[in-house]
Amino acid sequence: MMAYIVRRALYAIPILIGVNLLTFVLFFVVNSPDDMARMHLGAKRVTDEAIQQWKAERGYDKPLAWNVQAKGIEKLTDTIFFDKSVRLFAFDFGQSDSGRNIGHDISQRMWPSLAIAVPIMLVGLTINISFSLMLAFFRGTYLDFWGVVLCVAMMSISALFYIIGGQVLLGKLLNLFPISGYDTGIHAWRFLILPVVIGIVSGIGAGSRWYRTLFLEEINKDFVRTARAKGLSEQAVLFGHVLRNALIPILTGVVVVIPTLFMGSLLLESFFGIPGLGSYTIDAISRQDFAIVRAMVFLGAVLYILGLLLTDISYTLVDPRVRLN
């Protein structure tokens, strides 16, 4: 098991290098730093000095990947690629284009993101499982049919409308919660309820329908028939046999997204003005701050790979038939 984890961790290195190459090509080769500077400085007629200064301030004035003028190892290290990409592996994100320390920003903004994402995941999971278990219990009846229709209808509504509808209905008309904003410390809870509720509701459709399919797949298996033949009640069969086995794919599906919870929800955070990593990313995109976008891409890739690793490990924990080697 340990050997497997080490090997997977080593396998992550080429992938992260690939991700870095990709963002490097996207950000520096397709458009030269000069183009970026011109974009940032706005006007069509920018003096060369202004561009040079902009580049020097942000360290974009070096050669791209190979410094001809430098000596020895510095041929490789004194370049933009080394400066901006390789340092990411040490989680040294450097400075954003507007001069702030990205690493510090991320460690600050992580917590509001988690404060939204974790309740949405936990409560949402409970609701989705209960609802889909109910549908599976009443399978083949009108309740099941209309439940599925409701799920499909809820899936067909864009997340934007859930957010706008929730804000107008719960925030503006009923005046239950503040529409947007954030507070420090424990007082933040008032601002968190509305996004959490909306996040859960918008996920019910797709989640419940998917879990219902998983339950129905289990219900048709032989061991469930055996359990019924033994004379167990339908409830005992459903909770003791169906749920326990269907939990394997559900759990592993959840584990894979756990690390990415840190990234926050782009839409929820920007709509509700919550200072998490999601709104950080959106702000960076709209301000065209490439240093932040690059850092977030790297972080996202690391967390994704971590999620895959956790999934494999969780398989061995919940399903004794699976062995890692």
Place this chain on the structure above:
Amino acid sequence: MPFQPVILATDALVYLLILLAGISAFYTHRHEHLQMPWRQVGRSRTAMGALVVIGFYVVIGLLDTLHYRPANGTDAQGNPRYATEVMSVLDWAATPLREHREKTYSAPFSTHLYMRETVELPDGSKVRDYPRLKWGGAHLADPDDAAMDIVQRSLLGILVGAGLWLGVLLIFARGRWAVMRGWWQDPAHGPQRTAAWTLLVMLSLVGLSLTLAGAYHVFGTDKVGEDVFYQSLKSIRTGLVIGTLTTLVMLPAAILLGIMAGYFRGWVDDVIQYLYTTLSSVPGVLLIAAAVLMMQIYMSNHQDEFNSLTERADLRLLFLCLILGVTSWTSLCRLLRGETLKLRQLEYVQAAQAFGVGHFTTLMRHILPNVTHIVLIVVVLDFSGLVLAEAVLSYINIGVDPNTNSWGNMINSARLELARDPVVWWSLAAAFVFMFALVLAANLFADVVRDAFDPRLRERS
């Protein structure tokens, strides 16, 4: 010629898509075993109803794809001169909608503007009041008659729709009333009846918009006074293009790499797996954002390369499809690899190899036909997700060009209007209705297609 046809980049791909769909429909028609799953789809009431709804969207989208430049006068040699503005057949058909521009917001079916203005009365005095709209209900002498007029026009519209409907049914029955009645009463025609009822609803809506949209702003007007109903109609093409062209551009790579990885294994498999793991480990939104940002920089630095705004917006739409395709081909590739790994162990593939059949022939003849159901399921299932994704991306300004009509742009420009008092809700409502109908129909249809084509599900039922 009174017009000059224009084929934009996405138009060409749409025509290619139609051609491919035509070829595969013809091929399916010639092969009995390929028709079986489609017959099962045809037996589903939901699928038939959903198909009719999707059909109407597709027709509107296609009308909006036929682009041309209208002629405006002739030059010295008598050759026609063409306008720089690119129009579509839909623009032409909806000319009243396009040209009925108000000053600013107005509510659906309203005869007055949303905001007060200084109005000059016939006797010369001035008051601050809601002025009459330039077009909405302008044919009425007294705006208080609007309610009665709307009811009359609605009834007329429904009658027109029902008339069209009867006409369509009679064409199907080759003009014979008795044939039609017999067909209708046949209990085996349940799904077709559902389709017919849906058709009645849709044609009634068409009739309603024929009689109402010319005289009123059915969904109101937006901030610059443009008809929201017209915007929603124009957005249909954007949604459909994103939903279909994205899969079209990603399919060649996904199929080729997927079956190659599964078939050849070894280092080919390693390389391809590395490729898609790397791509899928980058958060999709960020990859799209990065690519779109880079494209914006490129476009703003190379403005002279684009002939017109329409062309530029169209290229941006195509680019968005491409980059969405790059982020979404990995899951299909993974599925195909897994299926091919299974298939290559089967007897008929091994027999083919034992006979010395080449790799290429084996792949084309034995592997590819047996993975097409997966491709089809993924294409159909992805469609609704992509339509929804467009709205979200446009909301964070990394979607289609701000000048392109799309539901995402409608939502984006309307979200701040909810804070106004009274609330400006109609843009959002229109985007919601149009999007919801399309996505719901697509989801329902996709479900039935998946059930029909997935052999695992087929055996169980």
